[in-house]
Amino acid sequence: MAAAPSAKIESVSVDEPLSVTLLELVEAVSDVTSNEVEVVATVLHMLESGRVRLSGNFRDASIRAFC
Numbered sequence: 505m506a507a508a509p510s511a512k513i514e515s516v517s518v519d520e521p522l523s524v525t526l527l528e529l530v531e532a533v534s535d536v537t538s539n540e541v542e543v544v545a546t547v548l549h550m551l552e553s554g555r556v557r558l559s560g561n562f563r564d565a566s567i568r569a570f571c
Contacts, residue, residue: 526562
C-alpha cells in the first residue's frame, strides 16, 4: 500500500495577527458563511479580537465606524 502524499500545512503564529485587506477578509469569510449577517458578525469579531489586522486603505480605521 502506497503512502498518502503529504499535504502542505500553513501555520500562523497565534501571537501575531494575520494582516489582510478588508476585501480579502470579507471574501474569505463569505466563502464559509450562509448570509451577510454572519459575514458582518464574523469580520467584526475577528477584528475586535485581534486575530486579524487590516492592511491597505482601512489599516488605521476604526471598524466600529462602519457599523
